[in-house]
Amino acid sequence: MTTTASLGFKATLLSLLLLALLLGVWHLATLNNTPAAAAPAAPLTAEQVEYAKLMGKDATGTTPTAKAGFPTLAQMGAVMARQLSQPFYDNGPNDKGVGLQLAYSLGRVALGYGLAALVAIPLGFVIGMSPLAHRTLDPFIQVLKPISPLAWMPLALYTIKDSAASGIFVIFICSIWPMLINTAFGVAGVRREWLNVARTLEVKPLRRAFEVILPAAAPTILTGMRISMGIAWLVIVAAEMLVGGTGIGYFVWNEWNNLSLPNVIFAILTIGVVGMLLDLMFARLQKAVTYAD
Amino acid sequence: MPTEAQTTLVQVEGLGKRYPGASEPVFDDVNLTLSQGEFVCIIGHSGCGKTTILNVLAGLEQASAGHVFMDGREVVAPGLERGVVFQGHALMPWLTVRQNIAFAVRSKWPDWRAAQVDAQVLKYVALVGLSPAIDKKPQALSGGMKQRVGIARAFAIEPRMLLLDEPFGALDALTRGTIQDELLRICAATRQTVFMITHDVDEAILLADRILLMSNGPQARVAEVVKNTMARDRQRATLHHDPQYYRIRNHLVDFLVARSKGLSHGRAPAHPPEVCPGLDSAPPAASTAPHPLSNPNLLRSQRKA
Numbered sequence: 001m002t003t004t005a006s007l008g009f010k011a012t013l014l015s016l017l018l019l020a021l022l023l024g025v026w027h028l029a030t031l032n033n034t035p036a037a038a039a040p041a042a043p044l045t046a047e048q049v050e051y052a053k054l055m056g057k058d059a060t061g062t063t064p065t066a067k068a069g070f071p072t073l074a075q076m077g078a079v080m081a082r083q084l085s086q087p088f089y090d091n092g093p094n095d096k097g098v099g100l101q102l103a104y105s106l107g108r109v110a111l112g113y114g115l116a117a118l119v120a121i122p123l124g125f126v127i128g129m130s131p132l133a134h135r136t137l138d139p140f141i142q143v144l145k146p147i148s149p150l151a152w153m154p155l156a157l158y159t160i161k162d163s164a165a166s167g168i169f170v171i172f173i174c175s176i177w178p179m180l181i182n183t184a185f186g187v188a189g190v191r192r193e194w195l196n197v198a199r200t201l202e203v204k205p206l207r208r209a210f211e212v213i214l215p216a217a218a219p220t221i222l223t224g225m226r227i228s229m230g231i232a233w234l235v236i237v238a239a240e241m242l243v244g245g246t247g248i249g250y251f252v253w254n255e256w257n258n259l260s261l262p263n264v265i266f267a268i269l270t271i272g273v274v275g276m277l278l279d280l281m282f283a284r285l286q287k288a289v290t291y292a293d
Numbered sequence: 294m295p296t297e298a299q300t301t302l303v304q305v306e307g308l309g310k311r312y313p314g315a316s317e318p319v320f321d322d323v324n325l326t327l328s329q330g331e332f333v334c335i336i337g338h339s340g341c342g343k344t345t346i347l348n349v350l351a352g353l354e355q356a357s358a359g360h361v362f363m364d365g366r367e368v369v370a371p372g373l374e375r376g377v378v379f380q381g382h383a384l385m386p387w388l389t390v391r392q393n394i395a396f397a398v399r400s401k402w403p404d405w406r407a408a409q410v411d412a413q414v415l416k417y418v419a420l421v422g423l424s425p426a427i428d429k430k431p432q433a434l435s436g437g438m439k440q441r442v443g444i445a446r447a448f449a450i451e452p453r454m455l456l457l458d459e460p461f462g463a464l465d466a467l468t469r470g471t472i473q474d475e476l477l478r479i480c481a482a483t484r485q486t487v488f489m490i491t492h493d494v495d496e497a498i499l500l501a502d503r504i505l506l507m508s509n510g511p512q513a514r515v516a517e518v519v520k521n522t523m524a525r526d527r528q529r530a531t532l533h534h535d536p537q538y539y540r541i542r543n544h545l546v547d548f549l550v551a552r553s554k555g556l557s558h559g560r561a562p563a564h565p566p567e568v569c570p571g572l573d574s575a576p577p578a579a580s581t582a583p584h585p586l587s588n589p590n591l592l593r594s595q596r597k598a
Contacts (some may be wrong), residue, residue, distance in 0.1 A: 196353055196383065199371040200353065200375065200377045201397055201401070202400060203400050289387075292432040293386045
């Protein structure tokens with residue numbers, strides 16, 4: 001007990017040190033970006049002033065172009081504080097709080113993923129229980145599985161003719177494979193003796209599916225669901241960059257167009273944290289259905 | 294030949310099993326009967342098809358020849374009138390002891406209310422002495438306790454016949470003895486018909502009314518039926534004081550060590566004779582005199598050799 005506790009303590013300490021080190025490197029690397037450190041600009045010629053005006057910049061030359069470049073830690077902190085203080089504001093299509101954008105993304109993932117689970121788990125049961133179904137469907141699965149979900153996007157946009165639904169379809173198509181394959185694998189691997197117990201007790205097929213096969217295969221199925229959720233969360237960002245409108249992926253793209261790197265970095269961190277929380281949730285579920293034999 | 298009138302429960306006729314691609318069947322022309330309330334053990338070397346015969350009786354496997362009749366009806370599929378105790382206990386690890394047995398009880402009586410199911414579960418858990426562990430998962434139980442749960446589950450559906458596939462094979466000798474006593478007690482109380490596979494000669498003599506001896510495979514058969522002539526209220530503690538015990542035991546060991554091999558390839562009779570070692574006028578083996586080997590361990594090692 002004490003050894004695990006001290007191990008945990010050491011690990012936390014080292015993690016914090018590593019974080020401090022990374023932040024230190026960041027700080028040192030961005031030292032020259034501060035406005036004070038910028039060298040005073042040389043007087044501009046008339047043509048240069050004209051050009052600067054055309055480019056929408058301050059032509060007086062008094063404030064140098066300090067905004068561009070990687071943000072300092074202080075700028076980053078300010079952006080994070082501002083974003084976190086009002087995550088749900090909505091000032092029109094291109095200016096929404098990060099919480100709102102996350103809600104859009106999570107909604108899409110939930111819908112696409114839920115539909116995929118509704119298809120994949122029953123179909124996986126069929127494939128797992130029937131060797132004929134397995135042999136029949138295997139070539140299709142093997143060909144469709146390695147396709148990048150985004151490759152479906154043009155086809156989805158053309159057939160569905162709705163960008164929001166296309167995004168959901170992309171999540172659906174990328175979530176389905178790990179769930180399908182793991183469910184089939186788990187169902188096919190249910191121990192013969194448990195099935196024999198059910199047979200000698202004349203258990204009806206539906207009850208056998210829900211009370212014997214499902215709990216027996218649940219750990220494997222949950223593993224597939226966990227992998228699918230990970231992939232769905234990866235894909236939603238890319239899909240929303242393509243589809244646009246709302247969502248955390250669109251937020252990243254929009255802030256890149258605004259050249260607002262602090263917001264981009266903030267969004268990246270948010271994506272990571274939410275992804276971790278989703279994974280943690282599935283880890284909990286997995287633990288709940290796992291049985292020791 | 295059985296002298297008293299007994300009602301035949303199970304009739305096995307000409308049973309055979311040939312696996313695809315094999316030149317000879319594992320066993321063929323197996324004939325046997327089980328009477329109501331009888332405890333029958335089957336003994337034979339590994340590979341003679343004992344487990345297959347039991348699975349056919351259970352309806353889990355199909356024979357390639359012959360028929361099994363129970364109460365005059367042919368057995369073709371598993372059914373609730375036949376309870377099976379599996380070799381590897383086969384408990385569902387995600388259910389507690391109570392839920393495992395309740396699963397079986399609800400299969401037999403789907404219309405029962407929860408309280409009725411629970412009462413039945415409690416009754417049979419108490420019968421195998423596991424009431425304190427009723428809400429534990431199988432992983433928290435010892436091997437002997439798990440096997441007890443398996444037995445309780447089979448008994449709880451009150452089957453006409455109980456099939457046990459070497460239920461104590463994985464247990465240590467002390468635990469085995471305790472559960473044997475328990476099984477003996479429960480069977481005496483319920484007048485249960487039992488068909489059991491075992492490798493243990495002493496176990497067979499303690500538990501069985503009749504012992505079926507199988508010759509070696511391929512083409513194994515039930516070569517002989519040994520009637521247990523000892524009183525039915527025999528006890529594990531006093532069994533070995535009865536001289537009759539050694540006569541039966543020597544007969545069984547002689548068969549397994551010396552004779553079963555020579556009876557493979559279908560050389561055993563299809564309709565096995567019933568013998569009463571020590572009481573027959575013409576004993577088949579030279580073992581009427583008290584056997585010099587009274588050390589069970591020596592016999593045990595012989596048997597395994």
